[in-house]
Amino acid sequence: MTNFLQPPRLRTSEDSEEHRHATWLELFYDLVFVVAVSQLAHNLEEDVSLSGFLGFVFLFIPVWWSWIGTTMYANRFDSDDIGRRLLVALQMLTVAALAVNIHYGLGESAPGFALSYALGRAVLIVEYVRAGIHIPAARPLTTRYATGFTIAAMLWLLSAFISPPWRFVLWGVGIVVDLVTPFTATKFQLKLLPHASHLPERFGLFTIIVLGEAIIAVVDGVSQQKWDVLSVIAAIFGLCIAFSLWWVYFDNLGGTPIQTARAEGKISIVAIWLYTHLPLVIGIAAAGVGVEEVLLSKQTLPLADATRWLLCGSVGLCYLALGILHRTGVIRYCKIRSKYRIGTTVVVIAIALFGKGLLPVAVIGLVTVACAVQVVQDLYQSRPTTRLVEPGI
CATH class of the missing domain: 1.20.1410 (I/LWEQ domain)
Incomplete structure (x- = not known):
């Protein structure tokens, strides 16, 4: 393990040619999603209908996108310092909070679900800002990502204090912003493509x-x-x-x-x-x-x-x-x-x-x-x- 102050390292094209496995930290991080997926399935079991399925999908997307965000960041940036580990631990806490609030995620637990997702995005934003500070070559990409994810996180945060149906309208807009953000940085992504293995x-x-x-x-x-x-x-x-x-x-x-x-x-x-x-x-x-x-x-x-x-x-x-x-x-x-x-x-x-x-x-x-x-x-x-x-x- 490296020291706390060591900055993240960009994975270069030369690194991408080498075979690379998931780290123990990534595997540990995945465990919290076992619980989240289980809770999503439990929701669907209780309401096997078209509306139940649509609700299941609506809650599944932010859970999946939370995993995608951390995975894509780790794929591009090489870091195993104390700071990175603590940030991943915070992300695990936010996903655990998501899982806790999934059961009534479209009802009484909706504010908790929205706050949990917004906090998870906030941690990811910190990671991208940190990477951009230390790696000038990646700054155009990290800036676009941090900006788009911040807008989405603010929408989710605001939704926690608004009553339905406008709460879910903000969720929908926030999800769209999250999903579209990577497309605003396509020319930068070509220079920093994901690792092929x-x-x-x-x-x-x-x-x-x-x-x-x-x-x-x-x-x-x-x-x-x-x-x-x-x-x-x-x-x-x-x-x-x-x-x-x-x-x-x-x-x-x-x-x-x-x-x-x-x-x-x-x-x-x-x-x-x-x-x-x-x-x-x-x-x-x-x-x-x-x-x-x-x-x-x-x-x-x-x-x-x-x-x-x-x-x-x-x-x-x-x-x-x-x-x-x-x-x-x-x-x-x-x-x-x-x-x-x-x-x-x-x-x-x-x-x-x-x-x-x-x-x-x-x-x-x-x-x-x-x-x-x-x-x-x-x-x-x-x-x-x-x-x-x-x-x-």
Whole structure:
């Protein structure tokens, strides 16, 4: 560990060529998001409806963006001094406060949720200002980020003292400002592109956190039921859905979009890759809740419409996001796989549309088959091929 006064160091293009893993501090920081995601899923469990899903998404975005902010900062700036550790500890406290206020985040706990998010942004702003002071080359980028995030933080802070519906209007405007801020500094981002191995690993780790919530949902669903053949089969199907999502995501994870952006000077590729992870993790978390609701349903009666739509719609959202992610890659078969992913989205939405009256195990079974086809397709395309060569050629 370095001393308190040592300034952050900018990761140069030479550093980006080296392989880099997540630090122990980053992994420790991720733990608080396990709780936050769990609380978000709990909210959705209590209100499986369109309004419940929209509320789940509305609260999910600031939680995810809190993680993005710290992750992107750590990706660009190398620092493990006492000051950095204390700032990360403060960020963990703000995320923990977010998690505490999520359960009634759109009701009585909304002011606490807004204050927690605003304080988390304030800590991030301090980090960017600190980096800009010590690293002149990064100052144009850090100034834009600090300015945009300050505007958003002030909107969230103000919202804590305003009654609905204007409170949520300010939240919406604040979220938009946060999400748009990076686009105000695109020409500076090209000079300071993310690390090609570190950033995909960090996104993969957050995806694992959300997939973990899906596994917990299966266990919770089974533990609250009397075991029977249909329940056990449905639980196995639920695990297969999670496993297939893990397979098709991590078998195609890599830094190709970042490398492409560096080679072609197109920051939009990185932006699409980054922002498409939002619907992906929302879909995975919601799919976990959908699986749990299927397992809690009476297996001898038709599955409720709301549960069927939650499961199918969430899985469809996952594969739509995966299709876009694969489209941003330039590795072999990526564009072909993108078409298959989007095709699966159409299939699972069709199951939601025409699956009325089906038993829970039948619905989750059909969704599992659609997911399994993606794994088989990936295996088929990845198989080794041999070519016969005629003599003399």
